[in-house]
Amino acid sequence: MTATSGAARKRPLAAATIGVFDGVHRGHQALLARVVAAARRIGGQAVVVTFHRHPLAVLAPERCPPAVIGPEERAALLKSYGIDAVIALEFDAAVAGLSAREFLEQVLASRYNLKVLVIGPDFAMGRGRAGDARALSELGQEVGFTVEIVSPVAGQAGERISSTQLRNAIRAGDLAAAREQLGRDLEIRGRVVSGAGRGRGLGAPTANLEVDSTRLLPADGVYAALVRVEAPGKAPAPEERPAVVNIGLAPTFGGNERRVEVHLLDLDQDLRDWMLAVRLVARLRGEQRFPDAAALKAQIAADVARARVLIAARLAEETRPEGAPGPPRAAEVGPDGRA
Numbered sequence: 001m002t003a004t005s006g007a008a009r010k011r012p013l014a015a016a017t018i019g020v021f022d023g024v025h026r027g028h029q030a031l032l033a034r035v036v037a038a039a040r041r042i043g044g045q046a047v048v049v050t051f052h053r054h055p056l057a058v059l060a061p062e063r064c065p066p067a068v069i070g071p072e073e074r075a076a077l078l079k080s081y082g083i084d085a086v087i088a089l090e091f092d093a094a095v096a097g098l099s100a101r102e103f104l105e106q107v108l109a110s111r112y113n114l115k116v117l118v119i120g121p122d123f124a125m126g127r128g129r130a131g132d133a134r135a136l137s138e139l140g141q142e143v144g145f146t147v148e149i150v151s152p153v154a155g156q157a158g159e160r161i162s163s164t165q166l167r168n169a170i171r172a173g174d175l176a177a178a179r180e181q182l183g184r185d186l187e188i189r190g191r192v193v194s195g196a197g198r199g200r201g202l203g204a205p206t207a208n209l210e211v212d213s214t215r216l217l218p219a220d221g222v223y224a225a226l227v228r229v230e231a232p233g234k235a236p237a238p239e240e241r242p243a244v245v246n247i248g249l250a251p252t253f254g255g256n257e258r259r260v261e262v263h264l265l266d267l268d269q270d271l272r273d274w275m276l277a278v279r280l281v282a283r284l285r286g287e288q289r290f291p292d293a294a295a296l297k298a299q300i301a302a303d304v305a306r307a308r309v310l311i312a313a314r315l316a317e318e319t320r321p322e323g324a325p326g327p328p329r330a331a332e333v334g335p336d337g338r339a
Helices: 006-010 027-042 071-080 100-107 133-143 163-170 175-182 295-319
Strands: 012-018 045-051 086-089 114-120 144-150 188-194 209-210 222-232 241-248 259-264 275-286
Touching: 006 144, 012 027, 027 045, 027 175, 045 071, 045 100, 045 163, 086 100, 100 114, 114 133, 133 144, 133 275, 163 175, 175 275, 209 275, 222 259, 222 295, 241 275, 241 295, 259 275, 275 295
Parallel strands: 012 045, 012 114, 045 086, 114 144
Antiparallel strands: 188 209, 188 275, 209 259, 222 241, 222 275, 241 259
């Protein structure tokens, strides 16, 4: 990896960053913004190197966290923040054994003329994590790239935005905290598969989502959501449809398998094999066991009424002019759905 070789001059200039980027939270977004700015400044490509699975899956499987989003969703999000190219690697023992120099040579220098490497203050890469900010800066001076360090992003309470904080919020079903970490609502994507058909008998037909078993799901409970639907072989529909989502075991019916069931409020059709993108807006309640189907049916009706109010409030909040008075807060909406 040399700055003066003819081959290097022929490869496109690039600013790059390296990491798992699970969730693509606000801390990640700050790194991405710096990469994009650097790439535009040098007239090059904005590049992210990431991994199909977390490196801890190889290095310390017992400590590997569940994924917030899958590889395809992550790549799409990265590009939505202005990244031109995503290099997704399979992290294995061979990759783990590379030094920082070898990794940069084999992964980046083989494709690009790297000019800017953007990292966080605690970043370290390569065998034994020897490629820290100081080592990378020294390597950059030798071969022709600069290192830019992006400070951590803090939340409203001053805590550091991080994948760990994001996972904690998701596990607790705390959508407000997750939204603060992400800068957007938490979303679940999945393909619709056949279910038990109980929802239709309760007046609330559901689409059962097939979700990756390694994916971190929110705490069991009932959620208000907005959903985009995608028919097989077609582009996703742009409009979002209101929905009530149940995540859990269906304890009233003695379930023992965790499911994600989506009741679309204004759409009743067979959605098997369709893809759904479920944007969780508010948590309505925890999962409960009811004495019988009639009691559950009554609660579903109350959940739907409250979900409609909360979804309408969210949509009004997202579209109202800045400075205009807002709709009732979630805490001001009663269990019957009235403000």
